[in-house]
Amino acid sequence: xxxxxxxxxxxxxxTGAFAAGHCAASKTLxxxxxxxxxxxxxxxxxxxxxxPEKGEGFEAAVAYALAEEMGFAxxxxxxxxxxxxxxxxxxxxxxxLNMQQYSITPERDKVVDFSAxxxxxxxxxxxxxxxxxxxxxxxxxxxxxxxWGVVASTTALPVVMEQIQPDASPLVYDDNANITAAMKAGQxxxxxxxxxxxxxxxxxxxxxxxxxGQFDPSAAENPDQFGMLMPEGSELKAxxxxxxxxxxxxxxxxxxxxxxxxxxxxxxxxx
Amino acid sequence: xxxxxxxxxxxxxxxxDVQVLRGIDMDIAPGEMVxxxxxxxxxxxxxLRCMNGLEPVDNGEVRLDGVDxxxxxxxxxxxxxxxxxxxxxxxxFPHMTAYDNVALAPRRVLGEDARARIEALFSxxxxxxxxxxxxxQLSGGQQQRVAVIRALAMRPQTMLLDEITSALxxxxxxxxxxxxxxxxxxxxxxxxxxxxxxxxxDVADRVVFMDQGVVAEEGTPERIFSAPERERTQRFLASxxx
Amino acid sequence: MAAGSHRSxxxxxxxxxxxxxxxxxxxxxxxxxxxxxxxxxxVFLVPLAPGWEAVRASFFDGEVFVRVFPDxxxxxxxDVAIFAWSVPLIFGLGLAIAxxxxxxxxxxxxxxxxxxxxxxxxxxxxxxxxxxxxxxxIPGLGLxxxxxxxxxxxxxxxxxxxxxxxxxxxxxxxxxxxxxxxxAAICLGLSERxxxxxxxxxxxxRRVVPxxxxxxxxxxxxxxxxxxxxxxxxxxxxxxFKSLLxxxxxxxxxxxxxxCVTVPAxxxxxxxxxxxxxxxx
Ligand SMILES: Nc1ncnc2c1ncn2[C@@H]1O[C@H](COP(=O)(O)OP(=O)(O)OP(=O)(O)O)[C@@H](O)[C@H]1O
Ligand SMILES: [Mg+2]
Numbered sequence: 001x002x003x004x005x006x007x008x009x010x011x012x013x014x015t016g017a018f019a020a021g022h023c024a025a026s027k028t029l030x031x032x033x034x035x036x037x038x039x040x041x042x043x044x045x046x047x048x049x050x051x052p053e054k055g056e057g058f059e060a061a062v063a064y065a066l067a068e069e070m071g072f073a074x075x076x077x078x079x080x081x082x083x084x085x086x087x088x089x090x091x092x093x094x095x096x097l098n099m100q101q102y103s104i105t106p107e108r109d110k111v112v113d114f115s116a117x118x119x120x121x122x123x124x125x126x127x128x129x130x131x132x133x134x135x136x137x138x139x140x141x142x143x144x145x146x147x148w149g150v151v152a153s154t155t156a157l158p159v160v161m162e163q164i165q166p167d168a169s170p171l172v173y174d175d176n177a178n179i180t181a182a183m184k185a186g187q188x189x190x191x192x193x194x195x196x197x198x199x200x201x202x203x204x205x206x207x208x209x210x211x212x213g214q215f216d217p218s219a220a221e222n223p224d225q226f227g228m229l230m231p232e233g234s235e236l237k238a239x240x241x242x243x244x245x246x247x248x249x250x251x252x253x254x255x256x257x258x259x260x261x262x263x264x265x266x267x268x269x270x271x
Numbered sequence: 272x273x274x275x276x277x278x279x280x281x282x283x284x285x286x287x288d289v290q291v292l293r294g295i296d297m298d299i300a301p302g303e304m305v306x307x308x309x310x311x312x313x314x315x316x317x318x319l320r321c322m323n324g325l326e327p328v329d330n331g332e333v334r335l336d337g338v339d340x341x342x343x344x345x346x347x348x349x350x351x352x353x354x355x356x357x358x359x360x361x362x363x364f365p366h367m368t369a370y371d372n373v374a375l376a377p378r379r380v381l382g383e384d385a386r387a388r389i390e391a392l393f394s395x396x397x398x399x400x401x402x403x404x405x406x407x408q409l410s411g412g413q414q415q416r417v418a419v420i421r422a423l424a425m426r427p428q429t430m431l432l433d434e435i436t437s438a439l440x441x442x443x444x445x446x447x448x449x450x451x452x453x454x455x456x457x458x459x460x461x462x463x464x465x466x467x468x469x470x471x472x473d474v475a476d477r478v479v480f481m482d483q484g485v486v487a488e489e490g491t492p493e494r495i496f497s498a499p500e501r502e503r504t505q506r507f508l509a510s511x512x513x
Numbered sequence: 514m515a516a517g518s519h520r521s522x523x524x525x526x527x528x529x530x531x532x533x534x535x536x537x538x539x540x541x542x543x544x545x546x547x548x549x550x551x552x553x554x555x556v557f558l559v560p561l562a563p564g565w566e567a568v569r570a571s572f573f574d575g576e577v578f579v580r581v582f583p584d585x586x587x588x589x590x591x592d593v594a595i596f597a598w599s600v601p602l603i604f605g606l607g608l609a610i611a612x613x614x615x616x617x618x619x620x621x622x623x624x625x626x627x628x629x630x631x632x633x634x635x636x637x638x639x640x641x642x643x644x645x646x647x648x649x650x651i652p653g654l655g656l657x658x659x660x661x662x663x664x665x666x667x668x669x670x671x672x673x674x675x676x677x678x679x680x681x682x683x684x685x686x687x688x689x690x691x692x693x694x695x696x697a698a699i700c701l702g703l704s705e706r707x708x709x710x711x712x713x714x715x716x717x718x719r720r721v722v723p724x725x726x727x728x729x730x731x732x733x734x735x736x737x738x739x740x741x742x743x744x745x746x747x748x749x750x751x752x753x754f755k756s757l758l759x760x761x762x763x764x765x766x767x768x769x770x771x772x773c774v775t776v777p778a779x780x781x782x783x784x785x786x787x788x789x790x791x792x793x794x
Contacts, residue, residue, distance in 0.1 A: 111571065111760075112759075152752045153756035154756075158757070169745070171663065171742075172740070172753060178742065178743075181645075181649040182649065182663070182743055184653055185649045185653040186653075186657070187662065187743060325700060348704065354700075358693065363697075364697070364698075364711075364716075365716065375701070376698075376701035379703055380703060380704075
């Protein structure tokens, strides 16, 4: 009886371990769990209602699909919160993966590991109705004459400086909230957000916000791609990339993108 | 007696609950030199400060050339230039040179660049070499003389002097006395608080002995010092001449 | 003064001077040796720490240093400019508030109340909040360019806060000047105004120079808060480089540039103060 019971327990544990994936097994922070970090707070449309555990919002949905692909059940996903800076500091990390729209750059790649991209975000120009009424158009020529604001920690600054080359030097802010405030105060005309954020900001945060146009991500020299951030030298990276490749192949990733970032259509390309 | 320059009637003054002046009557004639003597704390400095309105009196009159300057609300600013005062503790302005200490008021109040006059004053007090020094580069006696010069530069008709020789080197006292004598000859009215009885005896037209906020006895220096009538005066003089 | 004694002290070394020189050499030697020892300990021990390589790579990367230095220096000029135009405004307003608080004229009582409220209010509000509130809020009321510039309103926020502090510093200085100084001036016939201007204020301001130096060093750092509302000054530029290069060396560079200015500035102020004191003792 006793041996039968322990054999049953063993077999359950064995199946559990097997289910946790031939690949990810014992490579995670906590055995049998995948610890994923998000922002504090995490925003629409990446995470709906700042509740990643519901699996709603693009990044939350990708997280659960990825976990499933890697052999983790939904209840084996643990969420933690980190700030943007925490994640790129040297030292031990408290997550297996960190998803908060990290653009993959070679410089960052020296300090941390990135997964293959799970999203290629087009940059979009957000502005206000008075600026549009003042004659702003989705052309580089027209954008040059605007007063720009950018968030310091995104790759928007090089895009503005190199592609748009504005006449007046841009103002720089800590986050989107400040850009929005500066736009409301009339101190800047336009800002460059990734498309989903631009749509959300124009629709929800501003009274007179307009998404003027988007840059073609494939036309850009190095389009802004979001990768999952992992500690430098993470053993998990191969498994994550494998799973992402599978999700791209079977259309799962595109499906999630369509569901949560469907607004991505209908904004003109900037010429 | 001609009309008094300064005339005090029933002047009282209290600090908190302590009555420091308890009814002072006094007349000072133009050109007269009056010495106030009395024990420490008897109210000499306070009386001098009431004479130019620096301390408002509680009751009584202080008439300067017939005008009651102790009347509450009286604008004292124009009066100040007519009465110079030199304090026991000099009160030079430490951030200014000796010369600037003296020149400030003539320039701002009289609108006059009194350089020649001020330099003459410095010379007369033996301080010609010290005009560019700051107060803390001067000895106490030198500072005191600068303070006298500062008051004189405003060309006052009356000078109130609070123990101005107490900080002077003994060999300099004579010089200062000469200056004061000359000032008196020029017609300066002077009231002088002092602990130096020899000095009072030497220069005063009149000596006023103060005791506990009242004028206990007054008269010519000869009479006060050789034949004091009141017992308090005798005790005071005995205590300090001993 | 005694010219003879003066000459002897310069022509031949007195016993005292010789003794003092020897003491000084000794003190310098001890100070030098102990400093070298501490430095050696730091230089040799710190690299032995297990995480040193990672820390060095992200904080002290020579390549990054060279690359970001010119841009950071340029950005620093903005800090200097903001500082330079803020300081006169701060001292002007601070002095006005201090005088308003100190006046005893009953007709000007409202001014006194205003001064007190001003100081309490603007010392109480965190600078950051004021920078946001004034920097975004006032232009948001509908000012047109260029009057909605974050440079203007950010400066206003700094001036509001710091003038409140400076007003209190100046007021404490004014109150520390003994009443006998005021009496002496008044007795010379000087007006209240001239007494304040020529007698009280010069002494008061001198007395609070150290406190004001502290305020200026704090202001120097708080200028960076203007970057919250857009201007790209040195700390912001360093932040941009940090996220661009995923490296913290730009902040180290910014600190070095800051120190290159603040250390000589404070030393120079000390020197001026000492010279002022020596000249009068
Ligand atoms: N501002 C003040 N507040 C309170 N008490 C004071 C003040 N000024 C003077 N007194 C008091 O008034 C009394 C008389 O002081 P005053 O300075 O007039 O004496 P004095 O005769 O000049 O003494 P001394 O010879 O020591 O200068 C003293 O008891 C003194 O403590
Ligand atoms: Mg006295």
